[in-house]
Amino acid sequence: MEDHHHKKEFRLPSPDFNELHQKLDRREFLTKTSMGIGALALGYLLGNKLFAGSSQGTVSSATGDMEQEILKALPHFAPKAKRVVYLFMSGGPSQFETFDYKPKLVNMLGKNLPDSVRKGQRLTGMSANQSSLPIAPSIYNFNQYGQSQTWVSELLPHTAKVVDDLCIVKSMYSEAINHDPAITFFQTGNQQPGRPSIGSWINYGLGTDNQNLPTFIVLVSKNATKDQPLYARLWGNGFLPSKFQGVQFGSGKDPVLFLNNPTSYDGKDRQEMLGYLEKLNTLQNSSYNDPEVEARIAQYEMAYRMQTSVPEVMSTANEPDEVFDLYGPDSRDPGTYAANCLLARKLLEKEVKFVQLYHQGWDQHGNLPKGIAEQCKATDRATAALIIDLKRRGLLEDTLVIWGGEFGRTVYSQGKLTATDYGRDHHPRCFTMWMAGAGVKPGITFGETDDFSYNIVKDPVHVHDFQATLLHLLGIDHERLIYKSQGRRFRLTDVAGKVVHPILT
Template sequence: MCDSHTSPKPPGWSPDLDQLQKQLDRRRFLTRTAMGLGSIALGSLMGNTLLGKSISKIAAEDASLSLEQEILQAIPHLVPKAKRVVYLFMSGGPSQFETFDYKPKLLDMFGQPLPDSVRQGQRLTGMSAGQAILPVVPSIYKFNQYGKSNTWVSELLPHTAQVVDDLCIIKSMYSEAINHDPAITFFQTGNQLPGRPSIGSWISYGLGTDNQNLPSFIVLVSKNAVKDQPLYSRLWGNGFLASEHQGVQFRAGKDPVLFLDNPEGYDGEDREEMLQSLKELNTYQNEVNKDPEMEARIAQYEMAYRMQTSIPEVMSVKDEPDEVFELYGPDSRDPGTYAANCILARKLLEKDVKFVQLYHQGWDHHGGLPAGMAKQCKDTDQATAALIIDLKRRGLLEDTLVIWGGEFGRTVYSQGKLFPDNYGRDHHPRNFAMWMAGAGVKAGISYGETDDFSYNIVKDPVHVHDFQATLLHLMGIDHERFTYKYQGRRFRLTDVHGKVIKGILS
């Protein structure tokens, strides 16, 4: 008699087919029992959701699902550590020399040429490729060790230094993109060319929303930032995913979301009736044309209607005590500033918005770096640290992932003329620093090391795709299994690369 472990498999059997059959069996069970009394009771306890999906929707699904639907049914692939993300994107490329990567050996090398053994023939931008000499320039700012972790932090970031034991600082990030547009596009979409979905759109597509009255992906842009490099709305675009997954930009002022308020002179009493009629027309058109964008359009109209009530509440800070504004700094009372946007981000996270992204421009310092970095850090340091403190004391940091960083770093050599107290740094994608904090990430550590010139990585390199894979992992998604078919090819955020950075996971 054959043992069960060695019994012959039926013709055509494969591990993948066996796994798919198990998933189908589970789906059929849910479909058959979703309308039972036990499931109704379970739905009432879980807010009528099961792993982020409506129970009634599961019950209504047909037995023959598309592969895209099967992929979404399988999410989450593992137990998520993070329920939501706030990504503080420092657009322009903050210098690691003036923030987190302390290089004391450079102090005696002021003005000396960068050794060929360090540069190793690596590509330069067109802005410094013609320089006869690439003079080494150490930071003029002091560093000190902070926290129980004894982490080195620049004097430009006194508030961040106070929360350093909550941070996981990655000093060994790297990218292939050496210019702003492809570099920032690479970070946000996984590809240097425009057209792919952004990280927030992928998260929205895969995990849906926990708040039916707000978008799952919201973007805030600082009004008080230096506009040295442009930002494009495609950076939070949906790409080839349905348009309901694109980021929605919130603005300061009378109209936080464009085209949301009723037109002048319209009281909106028949708005619900109008939307119902519009839904019927769109539904009919969808039945005729089978266009997925029609479903997205229906969903967006309904969301806009609900947002007319939810937006005024979430945008209002009148109930925030003075202590909160003092924590985030004086700019926090001015709507649209980075500090005010950090408070708004916290309010949105409290409302269970899945992905909140703040953009703060002005970090591209080819010249006048000391003064430029001082201003940037002054505008962002206190509010950034306050967000960590505020999330932590409200019990949100344990399941919220906070990310800080730009698209690349800066060179050890000065671009153009070098003066003791005035210099600039060119783009450097081969290593730079960023940090993560909160859900599922080790606190109070520095990960990765660079050489004495912060020019090359000597330990634990972390590629952009590795960062993206880790972000998805913390949200409960296996980046290799999370795909979308478009124009005959299966795409994913990490393309065909990326690995989870296990060394930073708690």
Template sequence: MSNHHHDEEFRLNTPEFEQLNKKLERREFLTKTAMGLGAIAVGSLFGKSLFGKSGTAMAGSAGDTEQDILRAIPHFAPKAKRVVYLFMSGGPSQFELFDYKPKLATMAGQNLPDSVRKGQRLTGMSANQSSLPVVPSFFKFNQHGQSQTWMSELMPHTAQVVDDLCIVKSVFSEQINHDPAITFFQTGNQLPGRPSIGSWLSYGLGSDNNNLPTFIVLVSKNGQKDQPLYSRLWGNGFLPSKFQGVQFGSGKDPVLFLNNPEGYDGNDRKEMLDYLSKLNKLQNGAYGDPEVDARIAQYEMAYRMQTSVPEVMSTANEPNEAFEMYGPDSRDPGTYAANCLLARKLLEKDVKFLQLYHQGWDQHSSLPKGIAQQCKATDQATAALIKDLKQRGLLEDTLVIWGGEFGRTVYSQGKLTANDYGRDHHPRCFTMWMAGAGVKPGITYGETDDFSYNIVKDPVHVHDFHATLLHLMGIDHERLTYKFQGRRFRLTDVEGKVVKNILT
């Protein structure tokens, strides 16, 4: 093991390195002449006009480079420094939670009028039903707070913070099935392969904490796994891999493969990483592949996370009052309540974008029982996170978002009984809420018709939601772009407008 004490000069002049350098020099000649020997042949045909002043082939710059784009961000003073997005996977019913429709009580069991449906698309699960019986919510609503906002009895804790919420009842999407709908919400496109919201923010804004990832994901272990979640939902798409979300778990190893293997004391870990970094930089100098830079950054981040993650993941020093506020589940790592408490700790460390996923909201049958269970698992902790951030002075520059991929239908899917019913997917209008940095507190925005089937005032498309989120972070959504396969892409594609009437 005496080789560990040899100096850097010796290391980089070993026969192995010399052989590697010779191979790379030959490859470098081919790769750094733009398109290799083919570029030289083309150059001989077109003359010097193809080449720049230095005599090397130009890369074909068109408009701003990615570096120019990033230097311009933020485009204006941001209202929010960080975001926590509580994603309720499966599609929570707006009827049972936020969108109070008392007139439906007189129409229970009647068929949904054609004048309301207007020929809109149905899923394959209810398209063949002989009738579409209207079903009012079985749960009571009451007005809460100074805003006198109507809230369901299923959310007594959220009702306590209703004056901090900006409830948007007029969100809509074109996607009627889970996978394209949730993919659309997370990436701005129904097809897989685009960067997620957190990846765009990580790319545009960078990190405020060098010891933790910019974009972290937590998935509840106590959510019913009715619809699958895929890691591509927090993936980097065509952005460099260093911008992907990092999922934290609740077990012995919160981040997979982060800890040293058994039997290894780690004393020479930094030395090994430095040596590996030199190899990677040698390769990067030959190929200019941005993924090599990403890999170097990931190794360095992993080394720093070995000390930072155990500290931030531990709740041993949290007072009993914190666990009581977030609820009994908060003592059980991996539950939604525990993840909300952990989210507050990560936000205190200036993690830029946190996404909490909680599955189980896809209630096609037995909805009253199912949604009551979901609210019991999430309501207290959600409200506690708002209260906790507020009392610590973090809510004023933290944006909190709550919502799913679509809403539910006014009609019952399948048989309607006296105490049981289900609701199908409905993307044409549903409810989300935001709280904290830059959004007006204690307001309700947008209106739906008496059947919560169509929007009658202030529609908010998913692209509008994304544009508004980026705006709050100081980003003009039309200017945050990335060139891929000859086209400049953005989170909002070619659409989206900022919903200015909900902003402070």
């Protein structure tokens, strides 16, 4: 009787596999031969100069060679930041209810926004048909905090306690007035999808400091209003090889999908299967020289290592009660914003280079006072706790922390306006973000807006300027981190951007 439990030896390559690779279909034949014949013809027309050496050595047009030269030069100078945690408040937090204090508006309730302030700037379709644009002062109080005496809203009492660690930029501006292009612009440097995200650019340029975890990890709050969708392309690799894309960690039993072994499938079987799979992929790569095959090999190897590293880093069993008290009660519930902030600290301790948290729900077109109060309550304590926790562990000095959304809100109310209830539309021309930690001046406010927080009057900071500054803190010259795709050289900041040196130490 045949022993069905006996494992048959797997031999590679088999005759059938060799035969498969020896055959060329019509498309492959035309592709390979046309490239060879075309190159010879072009060389003849150019008098063989295409293949000739120059006085400075052999000239190579291979994209891979250019990339290697670019990567060899990194970092371009000593970095201030070794890692980044980016707290992205999706939806556009109102600067009026958080950091941009405008006391003169109190006496202007209901008055129409002057044309001299608006200056004909574009409105969204949600406000364009309003008969008037009535001014809506914030109903929330502001006070000055810290040695810096920085104005902070009463909605952010915990953030107010760490304000001397923050660099608050009030003069951010963008080009996109709607959510999807605005978020895409912030995350990829272009309003159209298809470009690599910030984390992917950093992964491509600097690589990893932890071989057992991804370089770029994404966490999305489960306890947030899903008013505006998030797409995986926001942390995607675009035209970069797929190994540079962000990896989303979830909050369920399997934080990374398809990572754990199937039932009744032990680690030895998994390792043996991956060994055979690597041989197949290596053979395929030698035949087709496709960089995505190498990326897939690396991903399989990373997945195998993550089977051990992910459960360890996701566990908070060894965290003392004092840590949970610092981040707040939600930190005991995996997947909440507070729990994700705590997890971000653990990932940063493991030398994960770029951690991105997304928290949706900041798009308050109506009933703003109630909505933004709930948003601040869900995020304020844990945000401040992350700053405190990183600082006391000695990590803040070389970790860059970023907080902000894709644009700000209008001074006028969209729809109903009363003394206690109002909404605000999208406003890309000026809004507030903050940064803290590595290489950023603490306890300062940079940039100024007018009395209506409608226009910037001092030190404007464009989205590309922000991106250039972020890369600069990591030791990267944003004009030199380039990737060639479809005949064009691309970079995160496109053809713009300048480093905001006044906010740097």
